[in-house]
Amino acid sequence: MSTSMTNSLKPYPLGAHIESSAVRFSFVSKREDCGVLLFDRQTGRKIAKVPFTADDRIGNVYCKYIEGVDANRISYQFYEGNEIVPDRYARGFAGQFKFGKERKNQDWRAVVTTNSFDWQGDKRPRLAxxxxxxxxxxxxxxxxxxxxxxxxxxxxxxxxxxxxxxxxxxxxxxxxxxxxxxxEIPTGAERKAMLSAQSPALMAGQNEDNDVIQKELDLLCPKKCNYWGYKHxxxxxxxxxxxxxxxxxxxxxxxxxxxxxxxxxxxxxxxxxxxxxxxxxxxxxxxxxxxxxxxxxxxxxxxxxxxxxxxxxxxxxxxxxxxxxxxxxxxxxxxxxxxxxxxxxxxxxxxxxxxxxxxxxxxxxxxxxxxxxxxxxxxxxxxxxxxxxxxxxxxxxxxxxxxxxxxxxxxxxxxxxxxxxxxxxxxxxxxxxxxxxxxxxxxxxxxxxxxxxxxxxxxxxxxxxxxxxxxxxxxxxxxxxxxxxxxxxxxxxxxxxxxxxxxxxxxPILRPEDELKIMDYISCGYPDLSYHGESAWRARMDSYNRQIGIMYCGKYTRLSRGVEDAFLYLAMNMYWESGRLAMPKLPKGLKWELKYCTDKEAGLVTKATGDKAVSGEDGKTDDAKVTTEIQIPARSCAVYISVPDEEYAKNNTKSHKSRKKAAAGAEDYSDRTMF
Structure with missing residues (x-):
């Protein structure tokens, strides 16, 4: 093992890094009596103490190249005088640490890492x-x-x-x-710093071994596990x-x-x-x-x-x-x-x-x-x-x-x-x-x-x-x-x-790229987002009101996604009694169908446009009339989705056939002339 110098020091990045046949160690310190301690990674035995010299220094950064060491078999620490200083720029640490175990400075032995990992063509997903x-x-x-x-x-x-x-x-x-x-466990110095912040008068002029300080440390700053890790x-x-x-x-x-x-x-x-x-x-x-x-x-x-x-x-x-x-x-x-x-x-x-x-x-x-x-x-x-x-x-x-x-x-x-x-x-x-x-x-x-x-x-x-x-x-x-x-x-x-x-x-209407405008800006007859109360299109925003109907118009997804989505209606009632909400009339050929209700025992009561009422957890009417009102249970949410109205399609097909038949039975004057 030997040390070497270069004509121009290159201390960055800080820490320890392999360069050619040497390992470069860079350390920030205002002290002159500092250096590197090298250890055998397997046995933990110290194998060298290498001091920094004035020639290794640029400003407050020391840089030294050490040759003849196997980077895969050593660990290291820095020192200042008699104090061990773990490398805060280390890429990794030796040993398999047990979570929650108290560690002193001498336990933090850094290792030199390499960039030899095979990423196998890895790419970041970059999701919106x-x-x-x-x-x-x-x-x-x-x-x-x-x-x-x-x-x-x-x-x-x-x-x-x-x-x-x-x-x-x-x-x-x-x-x-x-x-x-x-x-995970604060060091003695960290605990004393916390105690000093809480009781500065107690710490002023006191000896480190003072029984009073130790008692206060145990009481106010105990050795508790920092499970989350929000610290330096x-x-x-x-x-x-x-x-x-x-x-x-x-x-x-x-x-x-x-x-x-x-x-x-x-x-x-x-x-x-x-x-x-x-x-x-x-x-x-x-x-x-x-x-x-x-x-x-x-x-x-x-x-x-x-x-x-x-x-x-x-x-x-x-x-x-x-x-x-x-x-x-x-x-x-x-x-x-x-x-x-x-x-x-x-x-x-x-x-x-x-x-x-x-x-x-x-x-x-x-x-x-x-x-x-x-x-x-x-x-x-x-x-x-x-x-x-x-x-x-x-x-x-x-x-x-x-x-x-x-x-x-x-x-x-x-x-x-x-x-x-x-x-x-x-x-x-x-x-x-x-x-x-x-x-x-x-x-x-x-x-x-x-x-x-x-x-x-x-x-x-x-x-x-x-x-x-x-x-x-x-x-x-x-x-x-x-x-x-x-x-x-x-x-x-x-x-x-x-x-x-x-x-x-x-x-996709639930995942718009930009905020919905609550406007009909594509002239489809519906805004992208709308709010409803006991009457469709009229949401009551009184302070006592705790229920609302929200409709999402899927026609607007053509602009951003290139495909048209369904209509969705979210009914929310956070009041402790049931309430009524109205649902907007859908375009011809569509009807509302209940998808989910968080109150599975109560179900939903729906009313058609006429006097005929229909009940059931599936929320379906038994005629072709459009559902306009729901009775939503207390403290519950319900989700409706627009689906094809089969009854409407059936009737529309019959009507189309009738018109076609009538047209076929009419006299054809196309081959006649006026003279």
């Missing part, structure tokens, strides 16, 4: 936002439970094993909670504890490749505290696009350079999600070539939850949220996410139950806008169970009919519960691990979700 259905998941929690029945539980490989399930569920895009390397991380390395093998880099790439082969996308959450420099953030994102073929990023953190990130030319076709984008500034008042930005906020969540539980004064806001598609960005809509209640808990709990977090139930959001349907927590009462099932179906129906991009949190599709914990940031256990037994237990919920996603996929 209107065609996406997003599934937010925690890599470990998704398959860690034994009921997942995957070989590689809690890992990237385990995610790939569930690909068939995700595709059958209607998912196109998976959003991963932090899957880059981070420490090693942003260039996939999380080793999420890999079944010791090569997390390859396993992550194999997962991405498997998703792309199925036409599915992977979007990563990245949390950046204010200590991460702005330019470094853009470099991190571009690294994951180039090295791992990631499809997008949900950006989180303090004072992020969003305009800089969104304006980066290399990220122009990479999905970027944030709570706000100044599109006039980003696009210089122009338009994007490809819509890659998307607004990701809780506005939809709060509005739809309040409407779902029957709050008044919500109807106008609900209609706005359901049709909203920003001009230059996409929009992510969800009623549940990793924070807050799951969909099942949203209809099972009035209050949060975070006692297990060890903060006396003070943590987590107090404004959940949930309703327990009559009993707090699990219930054996049939009435409560039936109402909860109906409310979940109502929520799924609203999501399916919302424009732009719907998102659900993992397990919501089959009624997963977190026992009322709306902030399980430290729960690495059955609270956050999906119990896949619920898939059979709540099979009706899962089947309904799949039906809603199939309905959305098969009807």
């Amino acid at each position: 936002y209107e065609d996406c259905v997003i599934y937010c998941a925690h890599v470990r929690g998704f398959t860690q439970h034994v009921s997942s029945k995957v070989v590689n539980r809690g890992t990237f490989a385990g995610m790939a094993e569930k690909l068939t399930y995700l595709k059958e569920t209607g998912i196109t895009t998976v959003e991963l909670q932090p899957a880059y390397e981070f420490a 991380g090693y942003y260039y390395a996939p999380k080793a504890a999420y890999a079944m093998s010791e090569d997390a880099c390859t396993e992550f790439k194999e997962m991405i490749r498997a998703f792309h082969k199925e036409g599915m996308e992977v979007v990563m959450q990245f949390y950046f505290p204010k200590t991460v420099k702005n330019l470094e953030i853009t470099e991190i994102l571009k690294f994951w696009v180039l090295e791992y073929h990631v499809d997008g990023f949900h950006l989180m953190g303090e004072n992020l350079p969003i305009d800089l990130i969104a304006s980066d030319e290399m990220l122009a076709d990479t999905k970027l999600w944030y709570y706000y984008f100044d599109t006039d500034k980003i696009y210089d008042r122009g338009e994007p070539i490809k819509r890659n930005l998307a607004v990701y906020t809780d506005d939809y969540l709060y509005t739809m939850r309040r409407f779902l539980k029957g709050d008044e004064g919500m109807l106008a806001k609900v209609l706005s949220e359901m049709r909203q598609i920003p001009f230059k960005t996409g929009r992510i809509h969800y009623m549940n996410n990793y924070y807050g209640f799951t969909m099942m808990d949203m209809v099972s709990y009035d209050r949060k139950h975070n006692e297990a977090n060890g903060e006396d139930n003070r943590d987590g959001n107090d404004f959940n806008y949930s309703w327990n349907c009559g009993e707090e927590g699990p219930s054996r009462r049939k009435r409560v169970q039936t109402l909860r099932l109906k409310q979940i179906k109502n929520a799924m129906t609203m999501l399916a009919f919302t424009q732009s991009t719907p998102l659900i949190f993992m397990g919501d599709e089959f009624g997963n519960s977190q026992k009322g914990n709306n902030n399980p940031y430290c729960q690495d256990n059955a609270v956050t691990w999906l119990d896949w037994n619920d898939l059979n237990k709540n099979a009706e919920i899962y089947a309904f979700w799949k039906e809603m996603m199939a309905l959305r996929k098969s009807h």
Whole structure:
């Protein structure tokens, strides 16, 4: 082993990289007594200590080339004086880490990686936002439970094993909670920093071994597991504890490749505290696009350079999600070539939850949220996410139950806008169970009919519960691990979700590229979107009103998709009593047919245009008259679709034959002349 110098140092990218026959180590430090420690990867034995010299330095960056080492057999760390400094630019770390185990600086030994992975012609799907259905998941929690029945539980490989399930569920895009390397257990220095922020007077002038400080540390800043990972991380390395093998880099790439082969996308959450420099953030994102073929990023953190990130030319076709984008500034008042930005906020969540539980004064806001598609960005809509209640808990709990977090139930959001349907927590009462099932179906129906991009949190599709914990940031256990037994237990919920996603996929009028205009701009006799109340075309928007009929005209899909869709009518009644809604008259040859009703026991009562009334769950009339009124049960949604009217076609055929016969029987004067 030897060190070498070049005439001009090239320290970037930082970290350790193979160049010709040497390994180049680059390290940022303001100290002079710093260098590299090399270890045997198999035995862990230190094999060399290589100091940096003044000749290796450019500004505050040191760069040294070391020859004669096998990059595949070594691990390394940097040092400053007597302090070990893990490489925060490392592409990977040695060993197979157990999740939740406390690690000190000396445990973080980085490895030198290569770019030898065979992508097999991999291409990113680049799906349009209107065609996406997003599934937010925690890599470990998704398959860690034994009921997942995957070989590689809690890992990237385990995610790939569930690909068939995700595709059958209607998912196109998976959003991963932090899957880059981070420490689950805070170090002593981190805990003292947190204590200093909470009790600066206590820490001032105190000795590190002070019993008082240790007592306060254990009380105010205990060693709790950071299950989610929203903290400073090693942003260039996939999380080793999420890999079944010791090569997390390859396993992550194999997962991405498997998703792309199925036409599915992977979007990563990245949390950046204010200590991460702005330019470094853009470099991190571009690294994951180039090295791992990631499809997008949900950006989180303090004072992020969003305009800089969104304006980066290399990220122009990479999905970027944030709570706000100044599109006039980003696009210089122009338009994007490809819509890659998307607004990701809780506005939809709060509005739809309040409407779902029957709050008044919500109807106008609900209609706005359901049709909203920003001009230059996409929009992510969800009623549940990793924070807050799951969909099942949203209809099972009035209050949060975070006692297990060890903060006396003070943590987590107090404004959940949930309703327990009559009993707090699990219930054996049939009435409560039936109402909860109906409310979940109502929520799924609203999501399916919302424009732009719907998102659900993992397990919501089959009624997963977190026992009322709306902030399980430290729960690495059955609270956050999906119990896949619920898939059979709540099979009706899962089947309904799949039906809603199939309905959305098969009807392009529910997936418009741009916001519907509520106008008849193709002169077909119907607006693209219309609202209806007890009288057709007359929706009542009074604050006390909790019911509405929404009609989608499929004729408009000819403009964007080249094919004409059906008419769809969504009836929503979130009042605790049944109500009446009118349905518009369809073009000749079509009639309304009931597709779904979330109140399966009550069914629907329909009335024809005359005095004759018809009842039944199928919603069909027994004559050729057009259905104009429905009686919709309390707290329920119903979906109608236009279908060919066979009776009308039959009568029209008879009429056509009669006219033809009459014409044939008339005298023919065509061969006669006037003279």
